[in-house]
Amino acid sequence: MKQSVKMIVGNWKMNGVAADLTGAVAEMLAALKAEPTAARVGLCPPATLIERMVRTVDGGPIMVGGQDCRVETKGAFTGGVAAEMLVDAGATAVILGHSERRQEFGETDALVSEKVGAALRAGLTPIICVGETLAQREAGEAASVVREQILGSLNDGLTGADWALAYEPVWAIGTGLTPTLDQIAEIHAAARDAMIERLGDGGWAAPILYGGSVNPGNARDILAVDEVGGALVGGASLKAADFLAIVRAA
Numbered sequence: 058m059k060q061s062v063k064m065i066v067g068n069w070k071m072n073g074v075a076a077d078l079t080g081a082v083a084e085m086l087a088a089l090k091a092e093p094t095a096a097r098v099g100l101c102p103p104a105t106l107i108e109r110m111v112r113t114v115d116g117g118p119i120m121v122g123g124q125d126c127r128v129e130t131k132g133a134f135t136g137g138v139a140a141e142m143l144v145d146a147g148a149t150a151v152i153l154g155h156s157e158r159r160q161e162f163g164e165t166d167a168l169v170s171e172k173v174g175a176a177l178r179a180g181l182t183p184i185i186c187v188g189e190t191l192a193q194r195e196a197g198e199a200a201s202v203v204r205e206q207i208l209g210s211l212n213d214g215l216t217g218a219d220w221a222l223a224y225e226p227v228w229a230i231g232t233g234l235t236p237t238l239d240q241i242a243e244i245h246a247a248a249r250d251a252m253i254e255r256l257g258d259g260g261w262a263a264p265i266l267y268g269g270s271v272n273p274g275n276a277r278d279i280l281a282v283d284e285v286g287g288a289l290v291g292g293a294s295l296k297a298a299d300f301l302a303i304v305r306a307a
């Protein structure tokens with residue numbers, strides 16, 4: 058399925074301080090106001106910057122999201138951030154199940170599914186990440202791993218189009234390596250099948266973003282692949298010129 062309105066989301070990971078709001082974000086905003094894009098554009102900064110980024114964006118053409126949330130609404134969870142707290146800070150979306158959280162914090166598909174429920178309860182747009190490791194790809198298991206992750210990580214509350222899946226091969230994240238366009242097409246098609254298998258009609262409409270070493274040089278080709286509904290961009294979202302070039306490729 059070709060999706061005309063692409064979703065381009067920057068994941069700042071553990072990068073970004075106040076100076077980036079008057080620097081990179083101000084530059085992005087000015088460019089997108091001067092020359093509007095049809096794409097849905099978002100930035101997910103560290104939790105410390107969300108509220109200030111929301112004020113900087115001031116209802117403009119960049120939505121602001123979190124990078125994770127807890128399942129619980131409040132309580133004795135040192136360091137935790139509830140979905141409701143992201144909303145309180147002005148966020149409208151949240152990345153869930155990123156491979157760095159799956160690897161670093163042992164997040165399972167079942168936990169990611171619960172977090173998706175928490176995000177929906179709070180009114181956030183979940184961006185749910187899946188993707189195979191290099192060993193899994195080399196073993197010919199990429200499609201089956203992604204299918205299993207989708208079946209386990211989605212949540213019955215997902216309906217319509219106000220959520221996104223992000224296919225991010227772990228071996229492509231921050232490495233400069235990317236799958237071939239055929240490989241991206243193959244996994245995105247398999248991901249769509251799994252979304253429909255899990256959710257029925259609820260699996261048709263949500264965009265499937267590609268993530269992993271997206272840059273201004275490869276964005277146009279990747280975004281033209283069937284079933285690629287946008288991009289989840291890490292490193293290249295930190296520089297205004299690079300991120301804007303990716304948005305313009307959408």
Ligand SMILES: O=C[C@H](O)COP(=O)(O)O
Pocket residue numbers: 068155225229230231232233268269270271289290291292293
């Ligand atoms: O969430 C974003 C991805 O992990 C991609 O990161 P990258 O663009 O730096 O490879």
